[in-house]
Amino acid sequence: LGLYESKFTLEPINGYLLAAYANKGEGPKNIVLYNPNGIYVNDFIGVDANTGESPASPVKTLANAATKTSATKTLIYICDSTLTINSPQDISQPAVKDTITSFMFRTNAYLMRITSGGTLTLGNISIYTISAFVSRYIQMDDGSLTLNSGATLMTYGKYGIYQLGGDGVMNRGSLIKHQPTGTNISGYGIYQYGTTPTATLNTGAIIERQGTA
Numbered sequence: 001l002g003l004y005e006s007k008f009t010l011e012p013i014n015g016y017l018l019a020a021y022a023n024k025g026e027g028p029k030n031i032v033l034y035n036p037n038g039i040y041v042n043d044f045i046g047v048d049a050n051t052g053e054s055p056a057s058p059v060k061t062l063a064n065a066a067t068k069t070s071a072t073k074t075l076i077y078i079c080d081s082t083l084t085i086n087s088p089q090d091i092s093q094p095a096v097k098d099t100i101t102s103f104m105f106r107t108n109a110y111l112m113r114i115t116s117g118g119t120l121t122l123g124n125i126s127i128y129t130i131s132a133f134v135s136r137y138i139q140m141d142d143g144s145l146t147l148n149s150g151a152t153l154m155t156y157g158k159y160g161i162y163q164l165g166g167d168g169v170m171n172r173g174s175l176i177k178h179q180p181t182g183t184n185i186s187g188y189g190i191y192q193y194g195t196t197p198t199a200t201l202n203t204g205a206i207i208e209r210q211g212t213a
Contacts, residue, residue, distance in 0.1 A: 037072060041065040042079035055079055062100070062112075062120075066091045069098050076100045082110045085118035085143065092123035092148050100127045110136045114143040114166060123148035123174075134158060140166040140197065147205070149173025153189075160207075161190045163197035172204025 039052040039059070046052075046060035052068050058079055059065050065076045076098055091098070100111075111127070111134055114120055120143070127137055136159040138145060144167045147153075153160045153176045160176040161168055168190065170176070176189040189207035190199050201207070 038075035038077045039065045039068045039073055040077045040079055041083060043083050044079075046079075061087075061089060063089045063091055066098060066125075074098050078111055083112045085112055085114045085120050087117060088119045090119075090121045091125055092121045092146075097150070098125045100125060101129050109134050110139045110162075112137070113139045114141065114145060116142040118143035119146075120144070121146045121148065122151040124150035126152045126154065128154035136162040138162070140164060140168065142166045145169070147171065147174035147176075151175070152177065154179055155189065159188050159191050161199075162188075163190065163192045163199065164194060165196045166198075168197070168199040170199075170201045170205035170207075172202060175206045175208065177206075177208045 036053070040046075040055050040057070041052065041060070041062055041064075042055075042058035043060050046058040048060045048064040050057045050059050052059040052065055055077070059068070062076070062083060062085070069076065074097065078100065111129060112120070120138075122145075129137075137153055137155065138161050139159075140161065140163045142165045145161065146169045148171050151174045155176065155178045160178070178189060189209070192199065
């Protein structure tokens with residue numbers, strides 16, 4: 001999964017860098033364009049000592065990726081595998097407003113999955129992807145998720161938070177917003193399955209659907 005190798009790089013004297021990487025691991029061998037303004041994270045092959053500046057040199061954890069963003073690198077790309085959160089990850093105060101997104105080619109993929117021992121705290125950060133292959137932004141099997149001020153999930157007809165367990169908290173200034181795509185108007189801000197998950201929406205937290213709070 002997510003074993004990327006460089007396919008080509010074009011470096012014009014005046015203009016934008018254009019490069020492409022292809023998956024050489026299992027699954028589809030899709031070629032993806034490289035964005036030099038991004039930091040790449042992949043918990044399958046990533047190493048936090050890496051630069052994170054290409055799909056072939058990703059960091060391992062989301063928290064480490066956030067330390068490498070800057071005014072010119074505001075995108076955090078989750079590579080072609082679900083990012084598992086099984087330890088404390090705090091991205092509540094990034095230096096700049098970051099965006100977590102992805103390129104994924106696996107049907108019904110999860111962007112992030114919180115498991116036992118995992119805690120994820122987000123603030124001043126947006127999460128979105130228009131990939132048709134991602135069905136759930138954050139799946140919670142266990143652990144905890146806290147959305148603080150400035151944390152925004154744009155669901156685009158998918159599940160924002162899918163809870164099988166764990167504790168979720170939305171604080172003032174956090175937002176989950178469903179944006180329909182074409183004829184697809186389905187989607188959930190928070191979907192709970194079973195009796196064990198809990199969700200707390202504090203005053204000032206907002207879940208919107210099709211532009212209506």
